Amino acid sequence: xxxxILRRCLYALPLLMGVNILTFVLFFIVxxxxxxxxxxxxxxxxxxxxxxxxxxxxxxxxxxLWNDTQDSAKKLTETIFYQxxxxxxxxxxxxxxxxxxxxTDIKQRMWPSLALALPSLILGLTVNICVALMMVLFRNTxxxxxxxxxxxxxxxxxxxxxxxxxxxxxxxxxxLVPISGYASGVDAFKFMVLPVIIGxxxxxGSGARWYRTLFLEEAEKDYVRTARAKGLSETQVLFKxxxxxxxxxxxxxxxxxxxxxxxxxxxxxxxxSIPGLGSYTIDAINSQDFAIVRAMVFLGSLLYVVxxxxxxxxxxxxxxxxxxx
Amino acid sequence: MVMLWTDALIYLLLxxxxxxxxxxxxxxxxxxxxxxxxxxxxxxxxxxxxxxxVLIGLLDSIHFIxxxxxxxxxxxxxxxxxxxxxxxxxxxxxxxFATTLYSKEMQTLPDGTAQFGxxxxxxxxxxxxxxxxxxxxxxxxxxxxxxxxxASLSSFFMLxxxxxxxxxxxxxxxxxxxxxxxxxxxxxxSLSYTLVYLSAYYHVLGTDKxxxxxxxxxxxxxxxxxxxxxxxxxxxxxxxxxxxxxxGFFRGWVDDVIQYLYTTLNSIPSVLLIAxxxxxxxxxxxxxxxxxxxxIVRADMRLLFLCLILGVTSWTGLCRLLRAETLKLREMExxxxxxxxxxxQSMILLRHILPNVMHIVLISVVLDFSSxxxxxxxxxxxxxxxxxxxxxxxxxxxGARLEMARDPIVWWxxxxxxxFMFALVLAANLFADVVQDAFDPRRAGND
Numbered sequence: 001x002x003x004x005i006l007r008r009c010l011y012a013l014p015l016l017m018g019v020n021i022l023t024f025v026l027f028f029i030v031x032x033x034x035x036x037x038x039x040x041x042x043x044x045x046x047x048x049x050x051x052x053x054x055x056x057x058x059x060x061x062x063x064x065l066w067n068d069t070q071d072s073a074k075k076l077t078e079t080i081f082y083q084x085x086x087x088x089x090x091x092x093x094x095x096x097x098x099x100x101x102x103x104t105d106i107k108q109r110m111w112p113s114l115a116l117a118l119p120s121l122i123l124g125l126t127v128n129i130c131v132a133l134m135m136v137l138f139r140n141t142x143x144x145x146x147x148x149x150x151x152x153x154x155x156x157x158x159x160x161x162x163x164x165x166x167x168x169x170x171x172x173x174x175x176l177v178p179i180s181g182y183a184s185g186v187d188a189f190k191f192m193v194l195p196v197i198i199g200x201x202x203x204x205g206s207g208a209r210w211y212r213t214l215f216l217e218e219a220e221k222d223y224v225r226t227a228r229a230k231g232l233s234e235t236q237v238l239f240k241x242x243x244x245x246x247x248x249x250x251x252x253x254x255x256x257x258x259x260x261x262x263x264x265x266x267x268x269x270x271x272x273s274i275p276g277l278g279s280y281t282i283d284a285i286n287s288q289d290f291a292i293v294r295a296m297v298f299l300g301s302l303l304y305v306v307x308x309x310x311x312x313x314x315x316x317x318x319x320x321x322x323x324x325x
Numbered sequence: 326m327v328m329l330w331t332d333a334l335i336y337l338l339l340x341x342x343x344x345x346x347x348x349x350x351x352x353x354x355x356x357x358x359x360x361x362x363x364x365x366x367x368x369x370x371x372x373x374x375x376x377x378x379v380l381i382g383l384l385d386s387i388h389f390i391x392x393x394x395x396x397x398x399x400x401x402x403x404x405x406x407x408x409x410x411x412x413x414x415x416x417x418x419x420x421x422f423a424t425t426l427y428s429k430e431m432q433t434l435p436d437g438t439a440q441f442g443x444x445x446x447x448x449x450x451x452x453x454x455x456x457x458x459x460x461x462x463x464x465x466x467x468x469x470x471x472x473x474x475x476a477s478l479s480s481f482f483m484l485x486x487x488x489x490x491x492x493x494x495x496x497x498x499x500x501x502x503x504x505x506x507x508x509x510x511x512x513x514x515s516l517s518y519t520l521v522y523l524s525a526y527y528h529v530l531g532t533d534k535x536x537x538x539x540x541x542x543x544x545x546x547x548x549x550x551x552x553x554x555x556x557x558x559x560x561x562x563x564x565x566x567x568x569x570x571x572x573g574f575f576r577g578w579v580d581d582v583i584q585y586l587y588t589t590l591n592s593i594p595s596v597l598l599i600a601x602x603x604x605x606x607x608x609x610x611x612x613x614x615x616x617x618x619x620x621i622v623r624a625d626m627r628l629l630f631l632c633l634i635l636g637v638t639s640w641t642g643l644c645r646l647l648r649a650e651t652l653k654l655r656e657m658e659x660x661x662x663x664x665x666x667x668x669x670q671s672m673i674l675l676r677h678i679l680p681n682v683m684h685i686v687l688i689s690v691v692l693d694f695s696s697x698x699x700x701x702x703x704x705x706x707x708x709x710x711x712x713x714x715x716x717x718x719x720x721x722x723x724g725a726r727l728e729m730a731r732d733p734i735v736w737w738x739x740x741x742x743x744x745f746m747f748a749l750v751l752a753a754n755l756f757a758d759v760v761q762d763a764f765d766p767r768r769a770g771n772d
Contacts, residue, residue, distance in 0.1 A: 157750075158699050285708070286708060288604060301592035
């Protein structure tokens, strides 16, 4: 088991390296450090001295990939690529292009993101499973047909509609909760209610349909028929046998996204002005702050790789047939 | 005639579809699922709605420079037909079917006195002499007239078709699906004719901030949505199919390399990858401004890049499915028999593997379409979607969402975008369900 985990961690290294190279190429192939300096300092009236100064401060005054002026090993290490990559791998993100310390920013903004994403996930999961179970329990009735039609309709509505509509109706017309904003501690609750509800509602359509197929697939298996033949009622079969076995794919599907919860949701956070990592990324994209975007890409891939590892481990925990070698 | 890049790709897509249709014509194994689709009411109705959208999108994809144009502006056939809509611009917001602007302003009356009130629109309802009393009767009259014209137009063509073709007539009498389909076609044609008729006199869906007709914007956005949904697929399919089949068939180091590739791409949050690439495209375009002289060419390039990037980020899912399926198929008896008989590997891939994974490709294409249309709106909101000058539902929503805070609220832009998007996505989703039912071999035994 430990050996397996170690090997998976080693596998992750070339993966992260690939992500790093990809983003590096993407950012520097058309965009030289000079351009970045010009962009951050404002397009007009920039002296060459100011540009040099900015590049010096942000560590962009080195060659991109290969430094000819240095000695043997330093030819590789004294470059932008090496300097910036090492920082990422050590999770020391350095300063952003606008001059802020990214590590403190990320540490600070992680928690609001989590405060929004975790309740949304848990509540959404519960609601989706309940709706899907109901559809399976009442299968081949008008209730199922009706809820399937409703699910397709819910699925076809843009998520922006839920957000804008929810903010307008609940926040502005009914004035039940504040339209947007954030507070730390217990006060956060009233700001979180609306985004969580909207997040759950917008996910019901596709989520419930997906879980329904999982349940139906399980309900057609032989052991379920045996259980029915034993004389168990339909509810007993569903809750005792089908639900338990269908939870395996559901849970492992959830484990993949668990680490990514820290990254937050771009749209929700910027609509409800929650100071999480999602709105951090959006601000960076809008102000063309490449250092932050690069750091967030790296962080996202790292968390995804962790999620994959956790999935494999959780498989062994919930399904005794699976052995990791 | 001017050919934009996305136009060219759309024509290419149409050619491919036509060739595919010609090749599959009369093949037994494809007939059964097609029959299943054509006998499903929901499937056929949603197909009609989709085809209607496609027709508008295609009309919007034939571009030319009109001979009387002053500034060499590229327009499409749809633009040409909608010239009155394009030119009937007002000053700022006005509600649907309104005859006055949305906001009060100071205006000078003919007799020289200044008055603070709602100015009348330049075009919307300008044929009325006294809007306050005439508006409603005129509206009702025009709607009834438009409906009557549209209905008689569509019934005329339907009767013509039935009288010419006895086969169609028989089918109409026998099958309930045919009846529903014709009813839906009748409804759509009459309704759209009425809307077009009314839009010559009024702003059917109001006007936006700079006074542009919202109905025109919503119609123009159809092409953007369709282009994103289909061209992305066109770009991603070759990658997904080739990589997926090769990885599954050859295994070994080929499999390792391809798996590494798609895990790497998959591990990057797709929104961030799209954002990063779009930022780069913006920087590139800003540097090479001379290459993009016309606004429409520039916007078109950006749309194409967006399709490209979305394609690159979305092939991984399909690739993984195809790899798993190929792994299963290569152990099948008929493939092993072909190998034992000494058939070349390229031939095995082409004749035995590829046709047998096609149902997965088809299902994933129709399933992806609706999510791509929805994704466009979200991406435009973060400013990493289509060019701000392109007409798209995302841009409409983005431009109008701040106006919700006004009093009285400006709801028409937002609602128009949501309703059009909903209609397209709902039709696509329903059609995808039917296609999945028909082509999924696991469900084949159920009927």
